[in-house]
Amino acid sequence: MARSNLKRMIIKGGMTGVIVAFFMCCETAAEGSNLKLWVTPAGGYIEQSAVQQLADDYHAANSDVNIEIRILDAETGDDEITAAMGTEDAPDIVLSSPESIVTEWGSAGYMADLRSLWDEQVEREIDGEIREACVSRDGIYYQMPLFRDVYTMAINYDIFKKTSVLQYLNEDAHSWKDSGFIDCVLVMHDYYLQKEDKDIVVGKIPCKDRREQRFFMSFITNLSNGHLVNDERTAYKISSSSIRNSFAILSNLRGKGISYDTKMSSEDEMNRFLAGKLPITFFWSYYKHQKFADQADFIVFPMMYPNSKNIPVLTGDICGFGVVDNKDEQKIQDAMEFVRFVTADAQEYEKAVSLSGCFPVRSSVYGDSVSGLYRTDEDSRLFRFFMEYFKDYEATMPLFSEMEDEWYDLVRQIAGGGKIKPLTTAIDEKLNKKLEEDYGIVEVVLE
DSSP: OOHHHHHHHHHHHHHHHHHHHHHHHHHHHHHOEEEEEEEOOBTTBTSHHHHHHHHHHHHHHOTTEEEEEEEOOTTTHHHHHHHHTTSTTOOSEEEEOHIIIIIIIITTTOBOOOGGGOOHHHHHHBOHHHHHHTBOTTSOBOOEEEEEEEEEEEEEHHHHHHTTOGGGEEGGGTEEOTTHHHHHHHHHHHHHHHHHOOOOOSEEEEOSSSTTHHHHHHHHHHHTTOOSBOTTSSSBOTTSHHHHHHHHHHHHHBTTTEEEETTOOHHHHHHHHHTTSSSEEEEEEHHHHHHHGGGOSSOEEEEOOOOTTSOOOBOEEEEEEEEBOOSOHHHHHHHHHHHHHHHHSHHHHHHHHHHHTSEESBGGGOSTTSTTTOSOHHHHHHHHHHHTTBOOOGGGSTTHHHHHHHHHHHHHHHHTTOOHHHHHHHHHHHHHHHHHHHTOSOOOOOO
């Protein structure tokens, strides 16, 4: 209750007014704000205990604000948030990706503008591609990023050494020489045929479900130096010659070390790699390296995706906060203060990133001082080096979720022998027609 209201009640109602005002103030203070934070699992934020630490820290400093944490399902979480938006069951804060917070919920009018949180220091410390992902196409800041990870692949170093294919790698840079990936697959496959009479699979492409398809997208776009969208972000280009060429390369390697498996998931593929049954995995990252590398009894050697120009353009995940515009000004303000507390307070931000098991988006904590974040100095140096190639974030393109569904069907159809050009052309025609009808030609706008 405002002081002026309390004063009016005292003047008007005497002692009775004082007593009533006292209890009303106590009731208001006791209630405070009860905020709901819904989390789409990412990095270390797959268990409530991690996010709860951040909520408890904020509550300790702001005892009148309570934050209820809900960890959603990784596959259906964003859909659940979408269904709740605009209802009384909607969350007050969300922790998710820019494509959901900015492109989907923001463009639908469900999110609050966080521009006031982006002061000069924040803008100075966050790389342009991260910042751009957090801003809508009409210049509204719907997201405050928290951490990021980068997609890579990994190899069984012991097998690569045994089969004499390390010569096709730039080991120091953890990258491939020219056609090194193709050479490795062919030479390793031939080695096992001749030396051990085994027709081994060097790399298996899982297409049981659409989980983690973005890793494989990154592999495909890099293999022939292509992109999923045009430079202006006004159209999809899945049927471009570079994308088609990448799929053609894999088709030419089928039966010679590469195969598709419609019954295998990305998790199955990674587990087979860790068990020493596949020499490579297409699905690796810094978070996975920390969590799973020790399960292997060989040297897990992370590699950037092969790129025809030897300049990889790596993609990855960005995760951060968004505040829901639920028309309750007090809750919106409290929610924004929580986001400010976690991302602007140096100690709290370091803790938040450490809990994620991923990398910070702010340059002030790029060093090794983040307690618990880096497994070893060598690992941290390597993956921070990979981050230098994190140059694009196409997932905020409108209809990207629809494109992912189309991509999943595309991979499965190619696995079944489908023709690459007509399949990819059909996707572009379908998506670009809808882009034109629903969005028109719009340029990305930044203040």
